[in-house]
Amino acid sequence: MFTRKGQLTRDRIVAEAAALMFERGVAGTSTEDVQSAAGVSASQIYHYFGDKRSLTRAVIEFQTDAILGFQEPLLARLDDLDALRSWADVIADLQRTNGYHGGCPLGSLASELAETDAAAREALAQGYRRWQHAIRDGLQAMKDRRELRPDADVDVLATTLLTTVQGGLLLAKTLRDGEPLQTALHAVIDHVGSFATDRQPAEGSATSRR
Amino acid sequence: MFTRKGQLTRDRIVAEAAALMFERGVAGTSTEDVQSAAGVSASQIYHYFGDKRSLTRAVIEFQTDAILGFQEPLLARLDDLDALRSWADVIADLQRTNGYHGGCPLGSLASELAETDAAAREALAQGYRRWQHAIRDGLQAMKDRRELRPDADVDVLATTLLTTVQGGLLLAKTLRDGEPLQTALHAVIDHVGSFATDRQPAEGSATSRR
Structure with missing residues (x-):
């Protein structure tokens, strides 16, 4: 303490x-x-x-908290596919603001450390699991409101969205271009949309419907 | 010389x-x-x-050629969605064989070098473009045979597949688990499948139909 x-x-x-x-x-x-x-x-x-390794693990937790800190409120409020597209746009906009430098704070650490620092790799894996769960919880809430069909596998869809974000952020920093990130995320959201029901979100905020 | x-x-x-x-x-x-x-x-x-930077650029070309050398024959022979799934499985199997170590040879270099070596970043971007074109050409051949609908945007689909491969390979090395790679690629191939026509591939090899 x-x-x-x-x-x-x-x-x-x-x-x-x-x-x-x-x-x-x-x-x-x-x-x-x-x-x-x-x-x-x-x-x-x-x-x-x-030592530096222990400092690095603290940085991994810091970056995971930072990522989820700005995404969780968006994900907790997913009412429809437009809300999912807004989440994707926030990620893409942040890259544009950065001039497409740096990629994902978690992904860049993962790529650098996965083979050389076992404790860091485990902390990064934990960070990815938390991120996947946050996305899944948002989709599950949509499913609970019957905006996604019962056969929508929210685990699969959340993993696919996270995977796409990670690949898109790596491509963004390598190409200095956000187009693949944007394109791929919207294609995957179209795929999520193939599980949407006709049920329209009710009037009012998502919160009021809980 | x-x-x-x-x-x-x-x-x-x-x-x-x-x-x-x-x-x-x-x-x-x-x-x-x-x-x-x-x-x-x-x-x-x-x-x-x-110098080492010039050696590194030669390594980037070597890795791009290696990746495309084993993928292009598979991609040139895409006759249907099963062939696309086989391509995905070859990528996933290679990771399993590696014990999920190392990730993508191109992606790992990209993550490490994009911010520190401008010439390497450009060579890596070029490698990604070649890879995206190889995937796109395979999809375009399917579309030319009317196995994909006219509204299938093969550029978008190829970018989404490449993005998913990159994210999946990063997650595989971080989690030491190929499940997200496999899951996400198959979900994206399902999305490609949503553009498939009812046209069944003819009997015989893909080559005989060209």
Whole structure:
């Protein structure tokens, strides 16, 4: 347990490390870089994290929370396919804003660390599972309201959407172009749409219908 | 231009560098590692490639050729959705054989290099374009035989398939599990199937029908 001030220092170190690792990769980010960005000493990093691997795992959790923090509210409010398209557009817009740099904060860490750091790989796998569940829960809510047919396998559809997001974000940063991300996500949402019933969402907000 | 013997030496260096970079990443592979694996001197590497960046670009071309070398024959022979499923299964089987290690040789390089090496990024983008075209040409042949409806946008479908392969291969290496790759590819092939006509492929091989 850390004091309140200690917790703030720890959070600042993680946020700065996350930004550096997103920009330069984990291998390209030294603990000296993190010290200097966060304005802390080597012994403070050691105090809060022990070593770089443990700091990297904290960055993975930070990035997972960040991704789900902005997506979960959108996913919890899926009322129809348009809401799913809005979720896709938010992801694509964020890439456009970044100039198609950096790709997915989680995917870039996964690609770099999966073969070299077993604990990081497990943390990243956990991050992907949380993300898949958030998407699935949104689709399940649509299914519970009978906006998706009973034969819609929300697990399969959520996995397909997550897979498409990951591939699309990798292609976006490689091509410096969001078109494949946009195109593929909308094609997969069309596929989700093939399971839609004729049931129109009721008037009013999604929340009022729960 | 190199002599025949020179060409063989050059090819051996690229193949060894590709294997090391696939296993350890580009940053984790020194030119000394490549020298020792290929049994060549530093001056030979310099003679053929100049520097590591130029060697890395040769590795990107090598990996693109390898990927398309085993996929193009399958894609050129797409006669129906089952043939597309076989293509997907070949990709998934290869991952299983690898113990879900390494992911996509092109995708892993793309994730590592897109932000740090502009020439590599362009070479990787070119590799992705070639791959998308190979998939699209297979789908276009199906469409020309009226096995896909006129409103099937083969460019969109090819981009969606490539995006799904890339996301699925990243998830496979992170989760050490091929299920998302398999699930997502088959879901996208179902989507392609929604554009299929009732026209059954004729008897005999695809070639005989051209």
